[in-house]
Amino acid sequence: xxxxxxxxxxRAWAVDEALGRLLxxxxxxxxxxxxxLAGENVMAPAVHQLLGxxxxxxxxxxxxxxxxxxxxxxxxxxxxxxxxxAEALFGxxxxxxxxxxxxxxxxxxxxxxxxxxxxxxxxxxxxxxxLTSGSAANFSGRWFDVAGYGVRRADxxxxxxxxxxxxxxxxxxxxxxxxxxxxxxxxxxAFREIADEVGAFLVADAAQTLGLSAAGLIASPVPxxxxxxxxxxxxxxxxxxxxxxxxRELAERIDRAVFPFVQGGPMVNQLAAKAYIFGQADRPAxxxxxxxxxxxxxxLAEGLAAxxxxxxxxxxxxxxxxxxxxxxxxxxxxxxxxAEEAGLLLGRCAVPFAPTPPSEAAGLRMGxxxxxxxxxxxxxxxxxxxxxGRIARGDRGAAGExxxxxxxxxxxxxxxxxx
Ligand SMILES: *Cc1c(COP(=O)(O)O)cnc(C)c1O
Numbered sequence: 001x002x003x004x005x006x007x008x009x010x011r012a013w014a015v016d017e018a019l020g021r022l023l024x025x026x027x028x029x030x031x032x033x034x035x036x037l038a039g040e041n042v043m044a045p046a047v048h049q050l051l052g053x054x055x056x057x058x059x060x061x062x063x064x065x066x067x068x069x070x071x072x073x074x075x076x077x078x079x080x081x082x083x084x085x086a087e088a089l090f091g092x093x094x095x096x097x098x099x100x101x102x103x104x105x106x107x108x109x110x111x112x113x114x115x116x117x118x119x120x121x122x123x124x125x126x127x128x129x130x131l132t133s134g135s136a137a138n139f140s141g142r143w144f145d146v147a148g149y150g151v152r153r154a155d156x157x158x159x160x161x162x163x164x165x166x167x168x169x170x171x172x173x174x175x176x177x178x179x180x181x182x183x184x185x186x187x188x189x190a191f192r193e194i195a196d197e198v199g200a201f202l203v204a205d206a207a208q209t210l211g212l213s214a215a216g217l218i219a220s221p222v223p224x225x226x227x228x229x230x231x232x233x234x235x236x237x238x239x240x241x242x243x244x245x246x247x248r249e250l251a252e253r254i255d256r257a258v259f260p261f262v263q264g265g266p267m268v269n270q271l272a273a274k275a276y277i278f279g280q281a282d283r284p285a286x287x288x289x290x291x292x293x294x295x296x297x298x299x300l301a302e303g304l305a306a307x308x309x310x311x312x313x314x315x316x317x318x319x320x321x322x323x324x325x326x327x328x329x330x331x332x333x334x335x336x337x338x339a340e341e342a343g344l345l346l347g348r349c350a351v352p353f354a355p356t357p358p359s360e361a362a363g364l365r366m367g368x369x370x371x372x373x374x375x376x377x378x379x380x381x382x383x384x385x386x387x388x389g390r391i392a393r394g395d396r397g398a399a400g401e402x403x404x405x406x407x408x409x410x411x412x413x414x415x416x417x418x419x
Contacts, residue, residue, distance in 0.1 A: 033343040034384065034406045036300075038180070038208070038320055038367030041237045042374060044280075047273045051239055056269035063255060075268045082271050085278035089214050090230070092222050092245035097274050098258050098266040102207040102231040105242030105258075106132040107139055109227045112250065112257035113174050113201050116143045121163070121172035121200070124148025127352045128181035128322075130205060147172070151182075151352050156313040158182070160190050167198045177221070178205030178229070181349045181365050183297070183316035185209075185218035192224040201226045207242070208367075209318055211235035214281055215290035218317055226250055232270075235293065235319055235369045238277025241270045289372060293319035296368040299378045303385020307392070312351065312363065321366045324351045328392040332361035335392060342391050342399040343406060344384075374409040 014020070055078065061068040064076035079097065086095035099105035114120070120140070123129035127150035131138040134146030147170040152159045167175060175195040177186055188204060195202040204221030206213065210230040213220035221228050228245040232238035246254045259266070280286060294317070301311040301321045309323035325335055332348030339346050349365035356362040368381065376384075383405070390398040 032403055032406055033345055034402050035370040036344065036346045036366040036368070036384070037370070038347060038365050039234050040367075041234060041369040043233075043237060043239070044277075046276050047237070047239055050273040050276055051269050053269055053272065055272045056267070058268040059265045060268055061265040062259065069265075075271075078268060078272045078275055079266070082275035082278060085275055085282070086230075086243055086245065089278050089282045090210065090222050090228070090245055091220065092228070093248050094246050094251040094254070096244045096246075096251075096254050096258050097271055098263060099242035099244060100263060100267065100270070101240065102205075102229060102242040103130075103132055104262060105229045105231075105244050106130075106205060108254065108257040108262045109203050109229060109244060110140065110144070110174070111261050112253040113203070113227070114144060117145060118173045119145045119147070119170055120174045120176060121147050121149060121166055121170055122176035123158070123179045123182070124150050126350055126358070127151050128179040128350075130178075130180045130207070132205070133176055133179075151313075153353055156352065157184060158186065160187065160194070163191070164194050164197070167194050167200065171198055172200045174203050175200040176203045176205060177225075178207070178209075180208060181320070181322050182313075183301075183311075183318050183320040183322050184313050185317040186221070188219055188221040188224040204228045207231040208234060208320060211281065211286075212290050212294065212318055215287040217287075217290055217294055227254065232274045232277055234367075235290065236277050236281055237369070237373060238281075239270050239273035241267075241274055243274065290319075292377070293368045293372045295378060296372050296376065296381045297321050297366075299381040300366065300368065300385050303382045304388060307385060307389030309364070309388075309392075319368045319372070321368075322349055322363060324354070324363045325392070326351075326354070326362055330392060331356055332363050333359065335364055338394075339388065339391050342387075342396075343402040344387065344391065344398075346388070371409070376409060380405065 058075050059069045060072045060075040064079050082097040083095045086097055122133035125135050132140045134141045147166050149163045149166050177191040192202055202225045204225035206221050206228055212218045226247055230243050233240045244254050297316045297319050301315050304323050305311055308327045312322040336348045347365045348361035349363045350358050351362035354362035387398045
């Protein structure tokens, strides 16, 4: 009987033509469009190879040296390597690299520090917080008593006075800082002070920006937070997956929360790919890449302002750009669909204080991780901003230029990358 996938041979997909066609379609899609989705990045061939490597088969429940399965010699060494490299890269005392994803890492952090019904203070989802910051559809909103802080109407920055007032009134057990749609560096020290005043743990959800901190471009939450949540994909360009950094005091609680409370066996192939990317991100080339992501985002924000969009907070300190699209007369959803039709991927995003419902949204969110991995620089991002302006004005000629720009850029997924 034929195997479904004969790995490593181009003939593999002759065995399952339907899937072969889908894989081709996905590769073609990636080649033909410009990708400004904030959470996506091109992965290096080594990451693809490690994800598809022999480590994928291995079960290794537990931690190095204390597994529930035998045959874990190489798996132990891989996990140790990933954890020690994460600790070195981010300057942390303890790393747990097992979480399957960022959301699962947040669930584990909650499990380590909270009981159902406990109070949490987090960035409100309407102002840029992730679902795990108290959405009613998520475990966070269902199992905890979550109060939400937001940004100031005047300048779009996090309102630390409001955070302090809510902390005093709500007495949270966990103060959760971090967001998906906030383009500015976060003042972790100020959050620490507020957490200390009310006796709360400080958890930093730094999934978007921890890579920039590792590169020294923005302040790191690691010296301030009790627990830091990160992901190895997004800006870091590694495998999809989460990880946790914490203090010595919380190390055991965090480890037991990840396994056996939330997860079963870690994905050893994912651990290997994490180890790889934590090693690469400690090299100067990654610092150059991260700085270029920020420079590209700043040019994109300025270019979009010139096209009539209003950058939230007036600009960006990171690889993220969020804009209010009100002046275009279109909702974020309408713009997102128009852009997709023209071969450009970006995301709709809620604009704080705007009445537009989240499903439509008044704004857009973009990130420069993917395009920067492809080698795009400031002049190209300026061009991209103009193209987005043309799409908003209904100019159908933009699609051809987008495809040309996309196809001229390298690397594509799995072919080659800067790290
Ligand atoms: C991406 C992200 C998450 C969730 O990560 P997943 O791997 O998608 O589960 C959580 N918080 C923030 C701030 C993120 O950017």
